[in-house]
Amino acid sequence: MSVAQERATGPAALQRRGRFRPGDAILYVVACAAALTGVVLLALITREVLTEAWPAMQKFGLGFLTTQAWGDHHNTLFGAKSFIYGTVVTSFGALLIATPISLAIALFLSELAPRWIRRVVAPLIELLAAIPSVVLGLWGILVLGPFVTGTLGPGLHGTLGWLPIFSTEPTVGSNMFAAILILTVMIIPIVSSICRELFASVPQELKDGALALGATRWEVVRGVVFPYARAGIAAALILGLGRAVGEAIAVTQVIGSRVAINSSLFEQGDTLASRIAGQYQGADTALQIASLVYLAVILLVFSLIANLAAQLIVRRVAGRHQIR
């Protein structure tokens, strides 16, 4: 037996395998540290933001959420009520318009479109998601705003003016309705691309089975595709909502930045994210900065909850697919 063979087979080989390799240890430690940045950053963001907002949280408490003010009484009173209202109205308004359109687009791409159309249209819709919000906002102020004020607004007010949401006529280009339309454009690509993947993952046997029983394509969608993808659709909508709630730039460009609560969508308003963005040129007092960061705390808490929920749903759905 040669020396080399002995080395490869004898107990020495076992020892070799268990040998401490500094290279492995270094790679392990460095890569592990990198992978921990996600958790560390989440913790750090939460801690830093809470610390900076603390003076305002102490002074206003939860009453901050129900106070409608920004810098009243010589910059001593701040509250988020109108911003929360604006955020809820614009985000849910956008989600309301975007949901049916996104589902329809996803159905078109996954069930109806021939392959070559899908290969052209799907990347185009993804491109819509890639347009920066500041560019959409620019388009919102200079193109969409005048259109809402000049054509769409008077039309809607004239025909549906008895509805509280259209009860006034738009006077300036910036209003909550323009913000809703911009947010709709932003969340459609997100929701539709997630839903398209969901619909494509529905097992073909199930759809074939329904078709064989004589169902029309719509009945297959309603009876097989939607129920199968239900949880995933919910997650997609939560992610879309999160995007709408957190969007600052495009909204601040078109919403008018006013501390006000109006039922009419053609009035100006403001959202949490947009108020923060609007104050970038500097806050005057420490209390104003703390109040600004308090707004960020509200956004942070919402986005943590919404994203955690959506991701957990996505993981549960993905787990089910693996088991199948």
Added chain:
Amino acid sequence: MSAQAPTADLFRSERMRRRRIVNWIVEGAATVAALLAVAVLVIVVGSVVSRGWGALNLDFFTKTPALYSGFGPRPASGIANAIIGTLIIIGIALLMALPVGILTAIYLNELAPRRLAGVLTLAFDVLNGIPAIVLGIFVFVFVVVGHGQAAWKASFALAILMVPMIARSTQEVLALVPVSMREASLALGAAKWRTTLSVVLPQAVGGIVTGATLATARAAGETAPLLFTSALYSDSISYDPRQPVASIPMFIFTSAEQADPVLHQQAWGAAAVLIGIILIASLIARWFADRSVRRLKGER
């Protein structure tokens, strides 16, 4: 082929007719929705290009913004400072995010126990959903308050956005590298770290490039993280990352607020430049992604 009468009846029944009409309506609506989305894209990109085209000349890329008093001929003005500023901010952000993203992918795919990898991925996914404006506020209270704005602080905020994207697309390609390659390398006596860095990672270069370009495209257009970190800049060209620098998104944001139509045209021009950058980056990313997936899946 006899006694088929009931079938024929079924197809002519009122109920069947209604079902078919409903089906037809829904299919039509789905097609219209897809057309609508494409139409919106065409309208937005169309307005940007048609309105911005006039602003795109040599001066626009080589000059800095010129003050105009309102009298006499307008001096030539451009966004050279914003273009250079964006390059600086994105470059530093990429330097921060690229190693972290790649190492994260290596850890999650090659080294970590499954459970832990799941938890860490969840953290990145949640981090990815935090609004950009909150990231801007975080960097603001973390390193800007009391110290002032700087280009590298904007890069830091953008890097937080970029890491999850780079990690994800690297991971997707790492998962496609055949186990047999790792086993072959280990069987030849190479250490784990050697196998990972010189056998597995080179196979994933396509995924890394894809993630890096996509992250760059997204970060180049982000404005919210810059507002509180690199917004108080001067109009001259600055190469110093310790000072706030101008950027294309901030230029669009501030110009859009002005009433000056010439500034509006320049904002459209800057938007056209930004969309052009993003379009090219997406095409590059797609090309690399297709190529690397094809190579790994189809064994060349």
